[in-house]
Amino acid sequence: MADPAFFKKAGEFALGEIAQKTGATLVPAGDDSAKKIIRDVAPLSVAGPETLSFLDNLKYREDFLKTNAGACFVTPEMAKVAPAGLTCLVSPSPYKAYAQTAQLFYPETLPKAEISERAWIHPLAKIGEHCVIEAGACVEEGAQIGNDCWIEHGAVIGRNVRVGNHCRIGTNASVSHAYLGDHVRLYPGVRVGQDGFGFAIDPTGHVKVPQLGRVVIGDHVEIGANTTIDRGAGPDTVIGSGTWIDNLVQIGHNVEIGRGCIIVAQVGISGSTKIDDFVAIGGQVGVAGHLKIGKGARIGAQAGVMRDVPPGEEQLGSPAYPSRHYFRQIAALNRLIQKKKGV
Numbered sequence: 001m002a003d004p005a006f007f008k009k010a011g012e013f014a015l016g017e018i019a020q021k022t023g024a025t026l027v028p029a030g031d032d033s034a035k036k037i038i039r040d041v042a043p044l045s046v047a048g049p050e051t052l053s054f055l056d057n058l059k060y061r062e063d064f065l066k067t068n069a070g071a072c073f074v075t076p077e078m079a080k081v082a083p084a085g086l087t088c089l090v091s092p093s094p095y096k097a098y099a100q101t102a103q104l105f106y107p108e109t110l111p112k113a114e115i116s117e118r119a120w121i122h123p124l125a126k127i128g129e130h131c132v133i134e135a136g137a138c139v140e141e142g143a144q145i146g147n148d149c150w151i152e153h154g155a156v157i158g159r160n161v162r163v164g165n166h167c168r169i170g171t172n173a174s175v176s177h178a179y180l181g182d183h184v185r186l187y188p189g190v191r192v193g194q195d196g197f198g199f200a201i202d203p204t205g206h207v208k209v210p211q212l213g214r215v216v217i218g219d220h221v222e223i224g225a226n227t228t229i230d231r232g233a234g235p236d237t238v239i240g241s242g243t244w245i246d247n248l249v250q251i252g253h254n255v256e257i258g259r260g261c262i263i264v265a266q267v268g269i270s271g272s273t274k275i276d277d278f279v280a281i282g283g284q285v286g287v288a289g290h291l292k293i294g295k296g297a298r299i300g301a302q303a304g305v306m307r308d309v310p311p312g313e314e315q316l317g318s319p320a321y322p323s324r325h326y327f328r329q330i331a332a333l334n335r336l337i338q339k340k341k342g343v
Helices: 015-022 031-035 058-066 094-105 323-341
Strands: 025-027 051-054 071-074 087-090 178-180 191-194 215-217 228-230 237-239 314-316
Touching (some): 015 025, 015 087, 015 094, 025 031, 051 094, 071 094, 228 237, 314 323
Parallel strands (some): 051 071, 178 215, 191 228
8 A cells, every 4th residue: 555655646536437547347347336436556465345456467366366455457367266246357458457547546746846946057058837946956058958847856957958848857867968858757866978988998008989979868768766878979879769777777878779678677788789679678687789689579687698689589598598599508407417416
């Protein structure tokens, strides 16, 4: 249950309204189900008669069978084994429907538009309408900030940076040499646009290569806390629209990431690698430079990617191999171990 000290609930809703907004089908159907009032959302294990939950992972099947929830998002298959008295909202994507409902109960709202007297804004910066700029924030010369933006305490918007509409820049984040689209969220401590790790190796002393590119971020992008994105060395570093990046990710110079990608915590992507649309990369993956990862590819956690990945392929291990090859390696190694033991 959400703590009211931190999360403000928008109200209560009838199941009929929730079903309509999420595209779910009520089971059992009828006015009694549609008029049933739901006052909150909660996990299966703690939900009560006036709360709504969801079942998306069958690991929680037992919690579902024992739940006291008043209603639950489920797949058509699980609706057939629902506990007596539970109203089901049947959906092909229960977790997505739950997410939409949780947003309905707990919408993210912009604070009252206000620019703090303790923020520093250059006279030649341009600030859009209905913005919140908190104390300690800095907006440098030539920067442009769109409408309905929220610049939190201590954030720095560098010279000539462009921030689109409905963006939120987290506490102590910094943005330089970058253009941000609309609905971009940078969480606290994000660093966008700093120098890439570029140098020419020389026995008499390494020579720094000037990083003359930018970072270009599309619309509806989220970038997690303390993630760093280097600007390009000449070509730009690009983050495609709809991509979500977790905390503590490092993205090198000239990297191009497509649309709708998911990149989990502690991933490192070396310079000039190109990642196509809808790629998923698990936690602690390392990706070497100058590679191409094809559309829809999936990289398992802690993999070390050292060669191109074809579209749609799943890879695991370090060095990374296609998943079938990887599991054959593991099986062969186990057979060798068992043979050595004389089993």
